[in-house]
Amino acid sequence: MRAEALRVQGALALLRHAHAHPGVTRAEAAASLGLSSGSATEIMGRLRAARLLGERPVAATGGRGRPSTELVAHPDGPLVAVVELTHATWRVTTAGIGGELAPAPVHRHRGGPPEAVLAEVRAAVEQARARAGGRLAAVGVALPGTVRGTTAVQAATLRWRDVDLASLGGGLPLTVGNDASLAGVAEALRGAARGVPVALHLTVEVGVGGVLLVEGRPVLGATGAGGEFGHVPFGEPGLACPCGATGCWDVTVDGRAMARRLGRPAPDDPRGFAAEVLAAAAGGDGAARAAVTEAATALGRGVGALLNALDPAIVTLGGLGADLLDAAGDALLAAVRPAAMAWRRAALPPIVPAALGSRGPSIGAAESALGAVLDGLAQDLLTRR
Incomplete structure (x- = not known):
């Protein structure tokens, strides 16, 4: 029974490893998991029979030795x-x-x-x-x-x-x-925060959302509703938010904030409006550039505050956040520094665009x-x- 239990545990470990590392070869997986070649072959037979994993040849490199195979999802798998x-x-x-x-x-x-x-x-x-x-x-x-x-x-x-x-x-x-x-979970498992012990992900679309990730796992609070960073009062104190609160960070960093800066009515599609303003700023429109800079500055101030509160080793920005980092990164980072505690300023964590983009x-x-x-x-x- 003990030997069978070990084989089952080995099969589960190999399945999870193949899922987490697409394209891994059988030899690489066996080495990572401490399996002998014979054990890896036997386990793969089980997983193939269960229609969970398959194998396909790796492109030849011209080297000597037996050709390797990479582990892939079974064509009839879940x-x-x-x-x-x-x-x-x-x-x-x-x-x-x-x-x-x-x-x-x-x-x-x-x-x-x-x-x-x-x-x-x-x-x-x-x-x-x-x-x-x-x-x-x-x-x-x-x-x-x-x-x-x-x-x-x-x-x-x-x-x-x-x-x-x-x-x-x-x-x-x-x-x-x-x-x-x-999206933060995706960045921790397959993107820019992979392998980072403590990461903060922020996405700006219509408002700000995100998550703190510890060893790749999201910290979601007592009821699973954590990560609503956009509804902390980093914004203008009297400004109403659709959530029912006032002063939310949400309404200072997206297309709604840009519309206010430009004296325009609240847009029906804040994300689309923000894209239009970014394009105008890139084309040399001074008013649009000022609106983008203001939004980037508001985003940076909040990031600095969250560095103090959460102490991440990296910050990944998705959606409009990545666009603001690209278009007005100097203003964004200039706002992070004074908001961060003095001891942090000499070595701020990397603040980078999310690697997975809109797929996150x-x-x-x-x-x-x-x-x-x-x-x-x-x-x-x-x-x-």
Whole structure:
């Protein structure tokens, strides 16, 4: 029994390693896990028979020795559906072991009652489930709002309150997360913060969201609703936020802030408006450049404050945050320094653009759902042994 338990543990370790390191060869995985060549071969046989992992030849390098193989998702292996909702769009795609997202179109929604939006999304998930032919094992959702369990308790840009998303799972395991927090998870597992013990990720789209990650795991608080950095009062004290509070950082760093600076009405699409202002600034428009600089400065002040509060080893910026770093990085960093405590200023942590860009929330949602699948497989294998 002990030998069988060790073989099961070895199979789980190899499966998780292959998922975390796409393209790893069998020899590399065996060396990392301390497996003999014979054990790795036997374990791979089990995983292949279980339709979890496969192998394919690595391109020849001209060297001597037996050709190596890399570990890949089995062509008949489990899949997860990945739902990404934004303030204006939705998309449903799939991912398998290794986390690669399948191509999928982006659809626009008109907002309004959540039932109308969710009906379209639910239909797309069911279509993905039908195409998968029984392989779909879980559903992961990313959305711009505060999440508890499978409920969006407040998604201000969607104008949703207490919306239960459980129906999107269709009876399958369902994971739901804030889009910025999931993008941070993706950066820690597969992006710019990989291998960093303590990382802070911030995403600016319509407002600011993010997450603190410790050893790659998100710190989400007592109810899972942590990471709402945009609703700390780093902004103008009397300025109202759609969340119901005043003085939120959210409304000082995005397209809404740029519109106020330019004397324009609040835009229906703050992210699209910010892109227009960035383009105008790049083209030499002085007023647009001032609006971009002001937003970058507000972002930098908040980053400096969070350095004091959270002590990350790296800060990754996604969405409009990465654009502001690119367009007005000097102003952003100049605002970080005076906000940071004096002892920090000589060696601020790197503040870098997110490596995964707009794919971050979907990759994070896929990782969350695949994590549930791997946990289920582990329980199943351990029970059956």
